[in-house]
Amino acid sequence: xxxxxxxxxxxxxxxxxxxxxxxxxxxxxxxxxxxxxxxxxxxxxxxxxxxxxxxxxxxxxxxxxxxxxxxxxxxxxxxxxxxxxxxxxxxxxxxxxxxxxxxxxxxxxxxxxxxxxxxxxxxxxxxxxxxxxxxxxxxxxxxxxxxxxxxxxxxxxxxxxxxxxxxxxxxxxxxxxxxxxxxxxxxxxxxxxxxxxxxxxxxxxxxxxxxxxxxxxxxxxxxxxxxxxxxxxxxxxxxxxxxxxxxxxxxxxxxxxxxxxxxxxxxxxxxxxxxxxxxxxxxxxxxxxxxxxxxxxxxxxxxxxxxxx
Amino acid sequence: xxxxxxxxxxxxxxxxxxxxxxxxxxxxxxxxxxxxxxxxxxxxxxxxxxxxxxxxxxxxxxxxxxxxxxxxxxxxxxxxxxxxxxxxxxxxxxxxxxxxxxxxxxxxxxxxxxxxxxxxxxxxxxxxxxxxxxxxxxxxxxxxxxxxxxxxxxxxxxxxxxxxxxxxxxxxxxxxxxxxxxxxxxxxxxxxxxxxxxxxxxxxxxxxxxxxxxxxxxxxxxxxxxxxxxxxxxxxxxxxxxxxxxxxxxxxxxxxxxxxxxxxxxxxxxxxxxxxxxxxxxxxxxxxxxxxxxxxxxxxxxxxxxxxxxxxxxxxxxxxxxxxxxxxxxxxxxxxxxxxxxxxxxxxxxxxxxxxxxxxxxxxxxxxxxxxxxxxxxxxxxxxxxxxxxxxxxxxxxxxxxxxxxxxxxxxxxxxxxxxxxxxxx
Numbered sequence: 001x002x003x004x005x006x007x008x009x010x011x012x013x014x015x016x017x018x019x020x021x022x023x024x025x026x027x028x029x030x031x032x033x034x035x036x037x038x039x040x041x042x043x044x045x046x047x048x049x050x051x052x053x054x055x056x057x058x059x060x061x062x063x064x065x066x067x068x069x070x071x072x073x074x075x076x077x078x079x080x081x082x083x084x085x086x087x088x089x090x091x092x093x094x095x096x097x098x099x100x101x102x103x104x105x106x107x108x109x110x111x112x113x114x115x116x117x118x119x120x121x122x123x124x125x126x127x128x129x130x131x132x133x134x135x136x137x138x139x140x141x142x143x144x145x146x147x148x149x150x151x152x153x154x155x156x157x158x159x160x161x162x163x164x165x166x167x168x169x170x171x172x173x174x175x176x177x178x179x180x181x182x183x184x185x186x187x188x189x190x191x192x193x194x195x196x197x198x199x200x201x202x203x204x205x206x207x208x209x210x211x212x213x214x215x216x217x218x219x220x221x222x223x224x225x226x227x228x229x230x231x232x233x234x235x236x237x238x239x240x241x242x243x244x245x246x247x248x249x250x251x252x253x254x255x256x257x258x259x260x261x262x263x264x265x266x267x268x269x270x271x272x273x274x275x276x277x278x279x280x281x282x283x284x285x286x287x288x289x290x291x292x293x294x295x296x297x298x299x300x301x302x303x304x305x306x307x308x309x
Numbered sequence: 310x311x312x313x314x315x316x317x318x319x320x321x322x323x324x325x326x327x328x329x330x331x332x333x334x335x336x337x338x339x340x341x342x343x344x345x346x347x348x349x350x351x352x353x354x355x356x357x358x359x360x361x362x363x364x365x366x367x368x369x370x371x372x373x374x375x376x377x378x379x380x381x382x383x384x385x386x387x388x389x390x391x392x393x394x395x396x397x398x399x400x401x402x403x404x405x406x407x408x409x410x411x412x413x414x415x416x417x418x419x420x421x422x423x424x425x426x427x428x429x430x431x432x433x434x435x436x437x438x439x440x441x442x443x444x445x446x447x448x449x450x451x452x453x454x455x456x457x458x459x460x461x462x463x464x465x466x467x468x469x470x471x472x473x474x475x476x477x478x479x480x481x482x483x484x485x486x487x488x489x490x491x492x493x494x495x496x497x498x499x500x501x502x503x504x505x506x507x508x509x510x511x512x513x514x515x516x517x518x519x520x521x522x523x524x525x526x527x528x529x530x531x532x533x534x535x536x537x538x539x540x541x542x543x544x545x546x547x548x549x550x551x552x553x554x555x556x557x558x559x560x561x562x563x564x565x566x567x568x569x570x571x572x573x574x575x576x577x578x579x580x581x582x583x584x585x586x587x588x589x590x591x592x593x594x595x596x597x598x599x600x601x602x603x604x605x606x607x608x609x610x611x612x613x614x615x616x617x618x619x620x621x622x623x624x625x626x627x628x629x630x631x632x633x634x635x636x637x638x639x640x641x642x643x644x645x646x647x648x649x650x651x652x653x654x655x656x657x658x659x660x661x662x663x664x665x666x667x668x669x670x671x672x673x674x675x676x677x678x679x680x681x682x683x684x685x686x687x688x689x690x691x692x693x694x695x696x697x698x699x700x701x702x703x704x705x706x707x708x709x710x711x712x713x714x715x716x717x718x719x720x721x722x723x724x725x726x727x728x729x730x731x732x733x734x735x
Contacts, residue, residue, distance in 0.1 A: 026504070114504040114579050121512060121586050160569040259586070266572050270563045 024113035027137040031119040033087035042079040049103045052083035054096040091149040098145040112145040120259040138261040148261045156242040158255040166275030167224040173216040180245035183207040185221035190237040225274040225287040238299045254296045263291035311341045313418035319346035328498040334359040335677025367408040394457035395427030420684045433467040441687045443470045449598045450481045474599040477620040499673030500604040503581035507610030510658040513544045516587035521552030530593040535565045536644035546571040584609035597621040607668035612660035614646040631663035
């Protein structure tokens with residue numbers, strides 16, 4: 001700490017000091033899912049015990065990854081240190097807080113610098129892997145640097161979704177699994193996931209393969225809101241899964257192949273009335289698709305007012 | 310030379326703060342530069358400042374600070390010296406009056422620079438004889454209220470120089486205000502080169518950024534983009550910023566069925582990291598006193614489709630060369646120009662490259678150089694001495710007799726004060 005930062009802050013006329021600023025890391029993403037972190041730290045480059053530490057939030061015992069910080073070759077001042085998180089290193093799903101550790105000093109929380117995340121926007125994953133890793137660096141609400149991670153395979157990526165005419169049309173791509181003629185979209189009540197292990201019969205919708213000359217398999221599925229409304233206790237959240245074939249394991253439908261960590265703030269879709277198409281339910285309900293904190297796709301059914309109104 | 314800026318507050322995220330910091334850092338390469346922030350709300354400024362630039366405050370508004378001034382009874386009394394006609398009047402007080410006048414009466418600088426009408430006025434009226442008094446206009450004369458214009462008409466003749474951010478606004482000041490002996494010059498805002506590689510023009514994204522305020526006319530942009538999507542559903546729009554129009558714009562995205570194509574992204578800093586994800590930028594304002602976002606986007610290699618609103622865009626963009634200018638509020642024209650750039654990859658990339666080359670003229674080093682020569686010139690021809698100023702005022706105002714009389718009277722008064730002061734110190 002420098003002398004100026006320990007001085008009590010400004011009487012009028014006293015020179016203000018920006019103070020000791022927390023270190024910043026400039027993040028650069030590659031299209032395979034790797035990340036590099038550049039930190040400018042004059043005078044630290046000669047040290048070999050500097051590292052970038054990623055700590056998984058809410059993990060017990062704490063899970064962490066230590067990435068060595070090494071002088072960047074070609075940097076004339078020798079003050080830029082780089083840590084790399086290669087795409088081949090798996091990182092558990094969740095939010096990882098980034099720290100700078102130098103020797104025995106206490107770990108210091110890092111701030112985000114200027115990031116280059118272009119390769120993450122509209123990302124097309126490689127299909128020659130056995131897993132898909134997505135890591136998006138972002139600024140937390142306190143302005144610190146964290147990395148959001150997903151680890152999935154197979155993966156069903158949601159694209160355009162269109163709520164209209166009493167249902168939801170989902171366009172997407174399936175990676176890491178074959179789409180068969182018996183493929184279907186499944187909606188499962190969120191509450192069922194824990195108690196009975198999801199044994200409850202899901203509401204299903206047919207899946208149409210879309211000609212997919214490129215990576216992955218394009219698909220379109222249309223879920224009728226009325227089918228959800230007819231189930232007992234329809235109100236609440238319905239998670240969407242894609243079952244690629246009758247005997248295949250279902251794949252969670254999510255949107256993770258871009259640079260946006262908190263989709264629910266940005267990708268918002270309208271609530272539509274559930275068509276009261278006869279017998280039971282539908283009336284007085286609205287359905288709205290949204291992304292959860294983990295960017296999984298969910299349809300929420302809500303009452304719009306007193307029943308029968 | 311010692312240059313001292315007077316800023317409303319230097320610890321926030323506004324455009325004036327950013328451009329003042331950029332300029333101060335550039336000037337600090339050659340000069341001794343300080344920024345005096347009237348208020349301080351935070352411990353640290355949001356934007357980076359060169360360590361060579363000193364930042365200090367006059368009134369401490371940090372509740373946790375031992376020097377907290379917000380509870381001072383003097384701060385509860387309204388300001389008499391900060392003009393009522395400046396929109397920020399109610400933030401100023403008897404306490405700010407005292408601190409600002411004390412600062413200006415003892416300021417050590419060769420040049421003092423104000424950064425908004427109210428502060429320019431205080432600086433014009435209360436700076437000790439000697440330093441060059443320079444006012445900066447970051448907005449425009451035409452958008453000021455009649456009452457504010459009247460205030461400025463009384464105060465600005467006491468400035469040595471007034472800078473505007475566009476030539477158009479400088480013309481307005483010369484034409485609509487009598488400012489004899491005041492050097493009026495347009496100096497645009499400086500925008501640094503991005504820290505990331507410029508856009509390669511391949512991303513199918515149109516980017517816009519700014520406060521979500523009515524004058525930005527993002528409603529027009531959304532309508533235009535709905536037309537773009539009809540032809541090119543593979544292109545999308547990202548709109549960065551926060552503001553009171555957010556709810557209205559979200560409703561509009563829904564109404565236009567653009568929820569798969571137009572996204573309200575929220576505020577982003579640094580914004581250059583977001584510009585480079587796109588290939589075309591859009592500015593559809595009804596008013597842009599300068600147009601910082603246009604220059605930022607250009608420095609990132611994006612051709613900008615902008616409305617020819619007063620005053621900035623037309624002075625920044627060369628239509629058809631490094632961007633497109635379209636009539637303000639014209640949805641079809643905006644959609645047409647966006648589609649022209651979207652449908653022609655070669656045109657888009659060529660204009661993007663031209664944008665990088667043409668926007669280099671806004672580099673803070675060059676803008677700093679303009680200010681540097683202006684300051685040097687003004688200081689040399691007598692900003693520091695009342696006598697020198699009188700001579701130069703007369704010399705420059707032969708054509709404006711009425712205004713000249715005012716200037717003469719004013720300058721004589723100042724010359725007397727200056728002479729007195731010299732008498733004392735001699």
